[in-house]
Amino acid sequence: MTAPEPVAATGDSLDPHDPTPVAAAAARFVVVDGVDGMLCDDGTCAPPVPRPSPAER
Amino acid sequence: MPTAPVRVDVWSDIACPFCYIGKRNLEAAVSTSGVPVEITYRSFQLDPDLPEDITGSNAEQLAAKMGVTVERARGMERQTTTMAQQVGLDFDYERMQPANTFHAHRLLHLARAHGRQAELKDRLLSAFFVEGRHVGHLEELADLAAEAGLDRDVAIAALADGSFAAEVADDVARARAYGITGVPFFVLDEKLAVSGAQPAEVFVEALQRAVAEQEAA
Numbered sequence: 001m002t003a004p005e006p007v008a009a010t011g012d013s014l015d016p017h018d019p020t021p022v023a024a025a026a027a028r029f030v031v032v033d034g035v036d037g038m039l040c041d042d043g044t045c046a047p048p049v050p051r052p053s054p055a056e057r
Numbered sequence: 058m059p060t061a062p063v064r065v066d067v068w069s070d071i072a073c074p075f076c077y078i079g080k081r082n083l084e085a086a087v088s089t090s091g092v093p094v095e096i097t098y099r100s101f102q103l104d105p106d107l108p109e110d111i112t113g114s115n116a117e118q119l120a121a122k123m124g125v126t127v128e129r130a131r132g133m134e135r136q137t138t139t140m141a142q143q144v145g146l147d148f149d150y151e152r153m154q155p156a157n158t159f160h161a162h163r164l165l166h167l168a169r170a171h172g173r174q175a176e177l178k179d180r181l182l183s184a185f186f187v188e189g190r191h192v193g194h195l196e197e198l199a200d201l202a203a204e205a206g207l208d209r210d211v212a213i214a215a216l217a218d219g220s221f222a223a224e225v226a227d228d229v230a231r232a233r234a235y236g237i238t239g240v241p242f243f244v245l246d247e248k249l250a251v252s253g254a255q256p257a258e259v260f261v262e263a264l265q266r267a268v269a270e271q272e273a274a
Binding site: 036 | 070073074075076078103119122123133238240241244248251253254255259262263266
C-alpha cells in the first residue's frame, strides 16, 4: 500500500478521513492573536491570563 | 468584488461556559463586521466518560475532577458567571444538571441535516446554563429539539436508534488530528483559527482577515 502524499500545512480539506499527520495538522492554521486562556479543557475552564505588556515581553 | 460567506467551523461542547460566551462574541462580531458567514458546530466532549446521570452539584463535580475544594470550584463558577453577564447571559450554576453531552451532539448533527443546527445549539446551551434542564436525557433532548424547530418524532427516533454517533466521532477525531485540546476553537475558511472565547473585536479581525484572504486568492 502506498503511503499518503504529504499535504500542505494550510488550506486542506476538513475531510474526516484526511490522513494528515498530527504534527502537520496542529500547525495548519494561522491562529489569530487574542487573550490567553478563555478555554475549557479536560472538563475545566482556565481563567483568562492577562497578556504581558510590550515592556514585559 | 463580493466574497463567499466565510466558513466558520466551531469545535465546542455544551457543558462549556466559554463555548457559550465565545458563541455570543462571535455573533456580535458577525453583526458588527457585516461579514457573511456559514457556521457549523462540530462536536467536542470535554468529559466523554461522564455517566448519563450525575448526583451532586456542578461545583462538587468540578472539585472532585480537579482535586480542589468545592469553594474554589464555586469561585470558578462565579468568575464565568460574571463573564457571561457581560455578554447578556444569566448562568445559574445552582440549577445546573451536569450530564454527558454525547446524545446532545448526535442531535446537533441531526439538526444540521435539517438546517436547524444554530437554533438547537443555542437552545441546548441556554437549557444547560440558564434553565437547569437535563441535556443528557433523550426525552428532554427531544423536547429541546422541538423547541428549536425540529420534528420531535424525528428527533426521538434518531436519538433512540443511535444515529449520528459516527459523525460525532469524526468531529472528535478531526479535532484530535488538528491538535485541538481545548474549546471553543474556531476555524475560518480552513485557514485561520481563533482559540477560546475571545473578545468580539478579535473575531472581527479574524473575519476581516478571512475576507482579505478570499479577495487575494
